[in-house]
Amino acid sequence: MNPTRTSAMDRAGRWLVLGLLVAYTFYNVGPIVWLVLSSLKSRMDLFTMPPKIFFTPDLTGYQSVFGVGVAKDSAAAIGVFDSLINSIVVSVSGTALAVFFGTLAGYVCSRFNFIGKGDFMFFVLSTRMLPPVAVLVFYHLMFARLGLADTRFGLVLVSIFANVGLATWIMKGFFDGVPKEVEQIAVVNGYTRMYAFLRLVLPMVKGGIAATAGFCFIFAWNEFAFSSILTTTQAKTLPVKISAAAGSTGIEWTQICAAGVVLIVPVLIFFYLIRRHLLMGMTFGVLGRR
């Protein structure tokens, strides 16, 4: 093949790749930009054709999410701020407990051999795969019987169960990255295993614990299926509240978009903080160990 033809084909190929990347970027980023723009539009500007790119920003959507200003008393705003508080309480306490239990279990799975370890690990991970609606058929009954329906405590319980498996696997991955010699040397020098765990190993996986917490928080924060079926009025979380508001009074698009932006902000921050561990979290601690 003559060299000029190859380079022409190369150039065409490069332009094609560039074109596809630009198209993907547009597909990827466009809806996010549109979400943010729409969250700042007044109801008038929302439905204009052609859609407005430039407009006077209107904070009604955000006001109704935070329960302040003029929009505070609108029908759609009632209880939305409370649901934001519910979301924070449930996901923070659920995350803390799931990470606590998951760290303990992950350590044992990394360091010890015990009967049924493989089955235990499968069982633990399979909880992450469970279709929420399947167990919900029974939760619905169980929560009513135990008085857990529509309580934050009930949702915290669900959030622990939904994340503890993930936390166990990720933490096992981080513990696997710590050499076993650490405990061996400690035990030879007369320290207990517990001491070695608490004082030597745990400080070495601090970053891992933070990353695990980041992951669990993101899942708990965005969770919808469990919260929507198990709450009725009091304990609704923000994702549930906005979908309920959409059903009853015609869809408040500005409010939904504003709530979407409010929901993504903490996740964005966590994502950036744990970016080095993303792979670890996404593959249950199997890959990307450092």
Add this chain to the structure above:
Amino acid sequence: MTAISHERRQAELRKRSSGRLMIFGFLSPTLAILLFMVAYPIFSLVYYSFFNFSALRQGAMKPMGLKNYKFLLSDPELWERFVFTGKFVFICVALQMLIGIFVGYQLHKNFRGRDLVFTLLMMPMMLSPIVVGFLWRYMLNSEWGIVNFLLHSVGLPKVDWLGQTNAALWAAAAADTWMWTPFIVLLATAAFRGIPETIHEAAEVDGASPAYKFFRITLPMSAPVLFIALILRLIDSFKQYDLFVALTGGGPGSSTETVSFSVAKTAFSYFYTGEASALAVILLVIIIGLSMILVRHLQKMSERY
């Protein structure tokens, strides 16, 4: 002599029993919560699936044997749900793998601002699926949605995206693909970066073409990681529920109901708890089967790395 060995044995025993105590103490909270929140509900589901039972009238439980299952498996509507779910899963997974591998390959080399680009790229994945559903429903509105406006402005006809079964299937697939392609990009990039540079250099020296390098070296060597991504997406899109609640509400009619959606509707709108339990059991069997493949593979990977 015997005294020393006796002492050593004692120490050994103490160490072993402290290990046992640690195993037990550290595992029991996780095990307890999972038994209570997973094992107990699943056993109860199986139990209820043999009854004609409604959550509304809990006194009246009539044993049905396998009738719930027989009814479900011979119900043409349920097969429609499975066919719809299958189509949705196939389109989503195929699109996400193709686009994800392509974009991941373009981004796997180091460049300035890589962390920032990746954080921005991951944004769709950070949204709650319910928000994703509403956002796409908003953009796909047939009259004032931005998508139809863009189609119209380049001379294409407007589409009633959420009003027709087939269009709604593609709309849902577009939303799911938008949300989860970044996940494949992330894993694919990591897999490509994990291939030793020397292998590429060797291929270069041998005069391999870029296409040959990609299909014969890069892709096979990253297959184990891509397999994890594939199975995870398979499981997650198979049980997709939230997205459809917000995007289509199962409509038009009930033509975009996934199997999960159908379980929820049977249990919480019609309150046919027994039938819903049987359907949930069928769903669980499929998901557990897929999970077993995944976990086997993960454990193998875990030993290798």
